Amino acid sequence: MRIEIVAVLDGGRVDFRCALGRAHALWAGAVSPGPGRLFDVELDVGEPIAAWARATTGPGAITGTPAGGAVLTGTVLGTGDADDPVVDLRLGDDIVLLEPPADGWDVRPGEVVAARVTSLRLYPYEL
Numbered sequence: 001m002r003i004e005i006v007a008v009l010d011g012g013r014v015d016f017r018c019a020l021g022r023a024h025a026l027w028a029g030a031v032s033p034g035p036g037r038l039f040d041v042e043l044d045v046g047e048p049i050a051a052w053a054r055a056t057t058g059p060g061a062i063t064g065t066p067a068g069g070a071v072l073t074g075t076v077l078g079t080g081d082a083d084d085p086v087v088d089l090r091l092g093d094d095i096v097l098l099e100p101p102a103d104g105w106d107v108r109p110g111e112v113v114a115a116r117v118t119s120l121r122l123y124p125y126e127l
Contacts, residue, residue: 001094003041003122005033013068016122020092023064025120033124041122043091045072048099052107055114060091065116072096073114076107089115 006015006022014027025043027033050069061073077088077095087098087107098115107113 001041001043001091003039005035005037005039007035008033014122018062020060021062021064023062023070023120024068025070025122028121029124031124039122039124040127041124043094043096044121044123045096045098045117045119046121047118049101049115050118051116052101052105053114054107055112057112060094062091067118069116069118070120071114071116072098073112076109076111076113078109079107089113 001018003016003018006017008014009024012027013024014033015024016022029039033039055073057073063071063073065071072089072091074089074091074096077090080086085100087100089096089098
């Protein structure tokens with residue numbers, strides 16, 4: 001995912017924007033992220049999602065929340081199985097892996113869902 005750093009925040013966090021929207025995330029790169037800098041990153045959600053709902057819009061969106069989390073809206077590509085229930089969510093041209101909430105979720109490939117996450121992490125890489 002290609003992002004632009006809007007601002008560097010306290011606690012190692014950044015405000016970023018991309019073609020899908022704008023949110024805050026923890027920066028996990030060795031390179032210092034300055035405002036206006038562009039990076040290719042892997043977007044990681046390292047914990048189960050907080051809540052979810054079926055959605056009617058998409059191909060993908062990232063919307064920051066006031067508490068610092070985000071809502072990721074995308075199309076379900078795969079749902080894993082009982083041993084590995086991770087859901088593959090397409091966000092535009094990218095794929096994000098999501099762990100289901102503690103109470104589970106019943107989603108199928110092709111459905112559009114909005115998943116609220118409490119935090120995001122960005123891992124920059126070079127092409």
